[in-house]
Every structure is written in C-alpha cells, then in structure tokens.
Amino acid sequence: MGSPFDVTVAEMRRRTSLKWHTYPDDVLPAFVAEMDAAPLDAVVTAVTGAMLAGDTGYEAGPTSRLGTAYAEAFAGFAARQHGWDVPVDRTRMLPDVMLGIVEVLGVLSSPGDRVVINPPVYPPFRAFVEHAGRQVVTAPLTTEGRLDLDALDRAFADASVYLLCHPHNPTGTLHTRDELRAVGELATRHGVRVVADEIHAPLTVGDEPFVPTTTVIPDAIALHSASKAFNLAGLKAALAVPGPAADDLARLPEIVGHGVSHVASIAHQAAYQHGDAWLDDVRGAIRSNGDLAAATLAEQLPSARWTRPAATYFAWLDVRETPAVAAAGTDPARILLHQGRLAVNSGPTFGAGGDGHVRLNLATSREILTDALARLTTTLAARS
DSSP, X not given: OOOTXXXXXXXXXXXXXXHHHSSOTTSEEOOSSOOOOOOOHHXXXXXXXXXXXXXXXXXXXXXXXXXXXXXXXXXXXXXXXXXXXXOGGGXXXXXXXXXXXXXXXXHHOOTTOEEEEOSXXXXXXXXXXXXXXXEXXXXXXXXXXXXXXXXXXXXXXXXXXXXXXXXXXXXXXXOOHHHHHHHHHHXXXXXXXXXXXXXXXXXXXXXXXXXXXXXXXXXXXXXXXXXXXXXXXXXXXXXXXXXXXXXXXXXXXXXXXXXXBHHHHHXXXXXXXXXXXXXXXXXXXXXXXXXXXXXXXXXHOTTOBOOOOSBSSEEEEEOTTSHHHHHHOSOHHHHHHHHHOEXXXXXXXXXXXXXXXXXXXXXXXXXXXXXXXXXHHHHHHSOX
C-alpha cells in the first residue's frame, strides 16, 4: 500500500485551496498547514453519501437524538489512540478550534483580561485573543523549546487564562505529564484557567506519547478536531472537552453550535471511526520525510539547526547561521521566496524566538519535499 502522500505536483495544482493557489506556479508551497495527501476513502464515501441523500441540513443540537454523534466518534478514537476516557455528555460542539477558543474565553474571562501564550506559537493565538478583546501576555519557550515554568509563574500573576498549544506549533514539542502537572499547580495557585488547543494530538511522530491536558489538569478545557490529522480544514467542526472539575461548557451560549457544518461533522465522524490505519500511514510518511530532511540538511546545509518534532508535520528550522541569512540579516522566508521560489512560514510571525527561523511543511510527497529541500539548501547556502 502506498503512502497517502503519493500525490504529484500536477494533482496538487488542480486543488483550489489556499496552499496551492496563493503564489504563482513557479513557487513551490511548503507553508500553510495543509497536507498534500490523498483523502481517506471513508470520508469520501461519507460525504458523497450525504450529498446524494440530500443530508445537507443543520447539525443536530445537543438535545436531539443524534446530538452526541460527533463526540461519541471522537471518544472512540481518543480511547484507541490515547487511552483517554472522554466525557461525551459534557462536551460541546464548536464551529472550529479557534472560534471555539474565543467562545471559551468568553465564558472564562472578561474583556480586558490577560491571556498567556508561549511564543514562538501559532500566530492566530495572538490575533484571536486580541479580537476577543483580551490582552496577550507572553511567556516565551526556553531555548530548548520547552515550557518555561518561571516565565509562566510571572505571567500568571496578573492573568485569567492560559492558552496552551499541545502539541506545540511550530516546534512540534509534546508537553510531558510532569510539565502539565507543574502548569496545573501554577495555574491553581494564581487562579488561572487552562485552555488547551490539542488539534495536532493525533500526529505524534516520535517515541513520546500524547498526554491529554484534562487528564492532568482537572479544570482545564481542551479543544479537538479531525481537521489537521485527516486534512479536513475545509470541512470545519470541533469539540470542546472539559476536565472532570470544569463545568464551564454548560454556560456556553446555545447559538455557538449553530455554526457547526453538518457535512463537516459527518466527515469528521467517518475519519474518527475509520481512519486509524490511514493515520498510521500518514505518521509513518511524516517520520520518513523527517529522515529525508535530516539527512539532506546535515549534508547540504549543516549550519541549519533543528530538533526533530515529537508531533505535528512541521520542521522548525533555525537558519540564522546559514550563509545567506548571516550575510543578508533579513527574514529567511523572504530570501527563500524571492530567490529560491519556495514558500515557507516566516519565523517572526510566530512571535518572540521566531527570528531567523522558518517553518517547513513535511506532509507531502517525497518528490515535492526533495524539491523543497533542494531549493532551501541551495538558496541558504549561497551568500547573497
């Protein structure tokens, strides 16, 4: 059986989503978190069946007979993948993870309150928190890419909520049980509530297990979706999962669920119920692509530094010491776009600690990744 990433450039350019239509055709995209993957057959069958049956109405609400179908599908998946007993009846469906975070912030905090984030981190964290009328407080990661407990202790002193990225994007770090326990103790001491974006949880590619935040921090709330692991960003749906001591989801306005797409819910349920083998193949392909990236960088661009991710499909590359960046002193993503015709995510957009870094998407075919790595190493090895 081939890899889900066995796709060609020609096939990808026929798609009309963001990744392959943001730049001209001579630019190779390796940025936004879309996978270059063939879809899971079960999802295609489920969505096609819904369309043929005209099952394109509203998603069932929490009081209906089918209101927990999404949560039940996720609970089965979480039990198999993480050994996690999800409290189905206490979950809430949301339009997507980031909009869900905004709604949860609305329950846990007030306008003007401070929300802590850990840069370098997924750029929408700052944008959505500020859009929600909250102030962003930063507690940067350590130079090793781990949570800095001393920085968190200081940041929590005048904060209401901590927005945790787990697994961490862009570094691919998995927070350990001990780290989560220490975070929970700090949060309790300061009266801070923990909200965890766990959208990349299924994409573990190292030896470390994913530890659900709510199993360690009882009053935390976690948000999940099939969108990243199963490449369903265009079919938006998500789930908020409370810890055993978190009763706040009952206070979410009923209208929050009105934005959930019924067809998206059908797609996500199919992925959670039938996608384990496909996901195993994806994780294997990401590991293999990580091997390719490591070997290529070691041989062609040894001045680039990175730590293999424990999760996600990103390579977070420190390229400050590469010849092109050291000579030009500018954003390496700009150099790669204009000179190498390679589109990667710019490190500074992730906040403090992002200067001189780029995020490279590894979720693609060997052919496309080989081309991307050739453009990256050739461009950054040359003095501009």
